[in-house]
Amino acid sequence: MSRSIIHKLTFSSVLFLLPAIVFAQQIGLTQQYWSAEVIRSHGQPVIPLFDGWFQNEDGSNTLCFGYFNLNTEQALDIPLGEANYLSDTRYPTQLPSHFDPLPPRYRHIFCAFSVTVPEDFGTEQKIVWHLASAGQQLSVPGHLKPAFVLDEPRSDGRGDLAPLIKLNPDGEGVRGRKGIHKQEVMT
Numbered sequence: 001m002s003r004s005i006i007h008k009l010t011f012s013s014v015l016f017l018l019p020a021i022v023f024a025q026q027i028g029l030t031q032q033y034w035s036a037e038v039i040r041s042h043g044q045p046v047i048p049l050f051d052g053w054f055q056n057e058d059g060s061n062t063l064c065f066g067y068f069n070l071n072t073e074q075a076l077d078i079p080l081g082e083a084n085y086l087s088d089t090r091y092p093t094q095l096p097s098h099f100d101p102l103p104p105r106y107r108h109i110f111c112a113f114s115v116t117v118p119e120d121f122g123t124e125q126k127i128v129w130h131l132a133s134a135g136q137q138l139s140v141p142g143h144l145k146p147a148f149v150l151d152e153p154r155s156d157g158r159g160d161l162a163p164l165i166k167l168n169p170d171g172e173g174v175r176g177r178k179g180i181h182k183q184e185v186m187t
Helices: 003-025
Strands: 046-055 061-069 083-084 107-117 127-135 136-142 165-167 173-175
Touching: 046 107, 046 127, 046 136, 061 136, 127 173
Parallel strands: none
Antiparallel strands: 046 061, 061 107, 083 127, 127 136, 165 173
16 A cells, blocks of 8 residues: 555544544533533522632631522522531531522622631641532532632732721621621510
């Protein structure tokens, strides 16, 4: 066989096989686990997310967790317990248990709750949020990996502090993603 015939056969084989290889690696729409098609009015899970962490002035660190609601009309109540918990209960926090339906633009709720860990909490340690809904058990680890650091409450790029928020003019204020929690008894 001549070289030109061998080159033509090789080239033809590659042209024939390349699309077959690419097509074989694609996941069919019915087999895709997360796609735009799973966002529906109801019956879909809430996905727990780790948004990042920031260092506090006292040397401790705060891990921020959020969630992504795949339902556009159905609110989900997931009580604290077997379906909604943290893997490590040493650090007090207030986990969300009610997940409102949200429009697509705002479906990701950033830093819905935070967990403050001590200064000696290592980069290999994790706190995992477990959330079960719509027949699916999902979880996300929170950690102190450098790639997930958030510039809070001070950002050199912003050149200023985050706003100070208070519940009343003479009360304690907070900056950044930690939020304010206060329990009052109504009489």
